Amino acid sequence: MSSLKSSFYSLLALLLLGQAVVAQASLPDFTELVEEAAPAVVNISTRQKIPERVAGAGELAIPDLEGLPPIFREFFERNIPQVPRAPNGGRQREAQSLGSGFIISADGYVLTNNHVVxxxxxxxxxxxxxxxxEARLIGADPRSDVALLKVEGKDLPTVRLGKSEDLKVGEWVLAIGSPFGFDHSVTAGIVSAKGRSLPNESYVPFIQTDxxxxxxxxGGPLFNLAGEVxxxxxxxxxxxxGFMGLSFAIPMSVAMDVAEQLKADGKVSRGWLGVVIQEVNKDLAESFGLDKPAGALVAQVLEGGPAAKGGLLVGDVILSIDGKPIVMSGDLPHLVGRLKPxxxxxxDVVRDGSRKQLALTIGALPEDGEALAGATGPGVERSSNRLGVKVVxxxxxxxxxxxLKGGVVISEVLDGPAALIGxxxxxxxxxLNNQAIDSAKTFTQVAQELPKxxxxxxxVLRQGRASFITFKLAE
Structure with missing residues (x-):
């Protein structure tokens, strides 16, 4: 019996060992990739000279160390950075930053993040x-956070560039960079998602990794297993x-498009529709007659913009552009931004529950967007209604x-549905209910006929920014 137990445990041990060997064999070996790619990955440091301001209320003034007892002088010298003297005898301080980058051409073009430099x-x-x-800044694009640098050199080591659109979720990827200044640190993980939209980052469909x-x-490179950035x-x-498992990378297709424009023109031009959009949730999909929540809902059309000239209307739901589907509203800026003005x-849009095709000319994204200024004031006609608001x-x-050509402004919010929806x-x-409101009278009529x-x-426009909201009226 003991020999049977011994044989069983021996067999189990062999099986576990075999599984461990198979698991180890299935994990990628990054050593060759790192040996080949690392020489083209660089550390980037910057210096910025900032004149020292006179310390005011709420600011900490740097003390004069002269005349202090040695023990206090030693404390301040150790804990407070010393401020270099400016040429005019005043004081100036240096702001420093540290990041990574990589060489994309043998003659010295380097890619990094805009925020690094x-x-x-x-x-x-x-x-x-x-x-x-020493590097020269060829150009930078804050909207994509890409910067192109140039160093003088010949036959410099370069990375191989890959196609970010070929990446698959679950695929292994590797990063080389200088976290906290530790040069050429290597970390690996998998692609967690593609096409991520981040707040205030409308023109980059980020690659999410762990x-x-x-x-x-x-500013450092993200490699696939083929050793391509x-x-x-x-x-x-x-x-x-610090790191919490969610990292985001700019796709190389976006970065190279930006780099080529910076190299040629020193700036980046992007396509523009001239609309304000929002996400389509379940309730909005039902309200606009959609089968499922998808697309980008047009909440505002800017006068004189490409969308207005092309016939796009408030309330249209954009489902695709040039055949490329808009699943989430954040997909639209990515796709439009890549189009040439x-x-x-x-x-492909849904309007009043029906599909419609629109052809329009893409405009150029303005340098600085201007929000519409909201205003309120006394009206001519007043109305109250079952929504629990008074409008003028x-x-x-x-x-x-x-x-605007019409609309009403809320003068008072009473107890009722309006207060509940904010x-x-x-x-x-x-x-209201997919109908344009041109007067207080129209608003009252539409409100009375709302379905339950x-x-x-x-x-609703609030402080000049438009959005659609949904609600339900109970019996």
Whole structure:
């Protein structure tokens, strides 16, 4: 019996050992990739000279160390950075940053993040052999967070560029960079998602990974298993200041398009529709007659913009552009931004529950967007209704200021559905239940005919920004 037990345990041990060997064999070996690619990955440091301001209220003044007892002078020298003297005898301080980058051409073009070099007076690129080269900023694009640098050199080591669009979720990827200044640190993980939209980052469909990225990795390359760069490590999601499992990289297709424009023109031009959009949730999908939540809902059309000239209307739901589907509203800016200004685009939209094709000419994204200024004031006609709001008509001056042909402004919110959905005095209502509101009288009529126990949409302007909200009226 003991020999039987012994044989059983021996067999079990062999099986477990075999599984471990198979598991180990299935894990990728990154050593050759790192040996080949690492020479082209660089450390980037910057210096920015900032004149010292006179310390005011709430600011800490740096003390004069002269005349202090030795024990106090030693404390201040150790804990407070010394401020260099400016040429005029005043004081100046240096702001320093540290990041990563990679060489994309043998004659010295380097890619990194814009936030690594923004505002720098001096940019130093350090190669793996510890040699340092001063870099010149060719151009930077804050919207994509890409910067192109140039160092003087010949036959410099370069990375191989890959196609980020060929990446698959679950695929192994590797990062090389300088987290916290530790040069050429290597971390690996998998692609967690593609096409991620981040707040205030409308023009980059980020690659999400679980590769460990920390401060100093910014601007460094993200490699696939073939040793090709597929992205630039740019951001992390963190509550602690360090890595928490969510890293985001700029796709190489986006980065190279930006780099080529910066090299040729020193700036980047992007396509523009001239609309404000929002996500389509379940209730909005029901309200607009969609089978499922998808697309980008047009909440605002800017007067004189490409969308207005092409016939796009408030309340249209854009389902695709040039045949490329819009699953989430954040997909639209990515796709439009890649189009060349002046090019033609075909949009598939849902309007009043029916599919419609629109052809329009893409415009150029303005340098600085301007929000519409909201305004409220006394109207001519007043109305109350079952929604629990009092509204007044917009004056001609308000309509002109808001670029509106109609609409009503909320003067008072009473107890009722309006209070529950968060409406406020000063909100401007332009559409209710997919119908344009041109007067207080129209608003009252539409409100009286609202269906019960079904999602109803309302378009509201608050501080100049438009959005659709949904609600249901109970029996």
């Amino acid at each position: 923004a505002g720098a007076d001096e940019i130093i690129v350090r190669l793996p052999d510890r040699s340092e080269l 590769v460990a990225i920390n401060p100093g990795n910014s 597929v992205g630039i490590n740019s951001q992390i999601f963190t509550r602690s200041g 002046g090019s033609e685009a075909e949009l 008509e917009l004056s001609a001056e308000q309509k002109k200021g808001l670029d 409406l406020r005095p000063g909100d401007v209502i332009t559409h 126990n079904r999602s109803v949409s309302m378009r």
